[in-house]
Amino acid sequence: MRPPRTTSIRPLTRDFFERKPRRVARELLGKILVREEKHNRLTARIVEVEAYLGANDPAAHSAAGQTLRNAVLFGPPGHAYIYFIYGNHYCLNVSCEPAGQAGGVLFRALEPIEGIEVMARARGVAVATERDLRKLTSGPGRLAEAFGITRARDNGVDLTWPRSGLWIGQDGFKPRSIRITPRIGITKAADELLRYIIDGNPFVSGTKLGSKS
DNA sequence: ATATCGATTATCT
DNA sequence: GATAATCGATATG
Numbered sequence: 001m002r003p004p005r006t007t008s009i010r011p012l013t014r015d016f017f018e019r020k021p022r023r024v025a026r027e028l029l030g031k032i033l034v035r036e037e038k039h040n041r042l043t044a045r046i047v048e049v050e051a052y053l054g055a056n057d058p059a060a061h062s063a064a065g066q067t068l069r070n071a072v073l074f075g076p077p078g079h080a081y082i083y084f085i086y087g088n089h090y091c092l093n094v095s096c097e098p099a100g101q102a103g104g105v106l107f108r109a110l111e112p113i114e115g116i117e118v119m120a121r122a123r124g125v126a127v128a129t130e131r132d133l134r135k136l137t138s139g140p141g142r143l144a145e146a147f148g149i150t151r152a153r154d155n156g157v158d159l160t161w162p163r164s165g166l167w168i169g170q171d172g173f174k175p176r177s178i179r180i181t182p183r184i185g186i187t188k189a190a191d192e193l194l195r196y197i198i199d200g201n202p203f204v205s206g207t208k209l210g211s212k213s
Numbered sequence: 214a215t216a217t218c219g220a221t222t223a224t225c226t
Numbered sequence: 227g228a229t230a231a232t233c234g235a236t237a238t239g
Contacts, residue, residue: 050231059231069224087221089232106231141232185231217237226228
């Protein structure tokens with residue numbers, strides 16, 4: 001009898017994140033976000049991200065310089081920058097570039113793999129059909145809620161270190177096709193091509209399910 | 214299927 | 227006091 005095999009997920013290393021946000025964003029597609037707690041393990045594949053440049057990007061939270069809120073972006077790479085927005089939602093970013101440069105990547109959508117029941121409970125939605133899965137992690141606020149991500153809990157954590165409970169890993173998966181588009185929901189620098197998606201993946205936010213466009 | 218709108222609060226001017 | 231890297235509900239074709 002062959003023992004049941006779980007696909008092994010290896011954490012990404014610091015140098016992965018110590019690069020330009022565009023590069024990190026593109027290469028994060030297909031990687032896996034992991035939440036580990038005592039009795040839970042949540043995993044989901046990254047299918048949509050946006051790059052925010054440390055310099056010369058008016059849409060970035062770092063544009064007006066360092067504050068208490070955005071300090072993590074100015075710190076070492078590979079750490080979680082969590083912000084609270086519209087009085088309702090948390091969003092997850094990872095810091096990029098060497099300390100002192102404020103680049104980052106926003107996580108916009110994931111494809112759930114493990115822990116779907118837990119995610120559904122955290123989101124307060126029922127998952128009856130295949131398409132209901134999109135309600136879990138398709139959108140930056142949604143994925144944060146599904147993973148129980150808050151600023152108090154996760155801002156500043158090291159996403160290369162599994163013992164932090166929130167980390168990013170790889171299992172060898174390579175996206176077949178990547179598409180680059182303008183970023184969503186911003187008013188400044190709204191036409192820069194800095195949004196990276198796995199082409200055709202149904203969990204990408206804004207994707208209409210059941211329509212062929 | 215697309216458009217519009219209200220909710221709700223940390224953060225900065 | 228104004229703003230915001232969103233979401234979900236409602237309205238309309």
